[in-house]
Amino acid sequence: MYLILALILVWELLALTASATGPGLERVYSDRDGTWYINAKTMVSPEGGRMSFWSTVVPVKNGEYFTELGTALEKVRKNPLRLEYVQTLQDVDCSSGG
Numbered sequence: 001m002y003l004i005l006a007l008i009l010v011w012e013l014l015a016l017t018a019s020a021t022g023p024g025l026e027r028v029y030s031d032r033d034g035t036w037y038i039n040a041k042t043m044v045s046p047e048g049g050r051m052s053f054w055s056t057v058v059p060v061k062n063g064e065y066f067t068e069l070g071t072a073l074e075k076v077r078k079n080p081l082r083l084e085y086v087q088t089l090q091d092v093d094c095s096s097g098g
Helices: 002-020 064-075
Strands: 025-031 034-039 050-059 086-093
Touching: 050 064
Parallel strands: none
Antiparallel strands: 025 034, 034 050, 050 086
């Protein structure tokens, strides 16, 4: 029984590590609520002054961002305790210069 629990724990830790630091991810920002990565391999510039890329945020358990996401997940009847990371498509307008 303990062997099975140990294997599950190792599997979960490996999954979290792989999801947070997968190939192509570069850490951009980190604070007490989490760490933000971008996937440089997905950066595209379809129009002049605009850029799109996928980002991954790994929230700190019991941090403010984790709590906000957990509340949103509970509203759609999902288990917030399974939250490990969030991936979003970012679209940035770089033409404003500021």
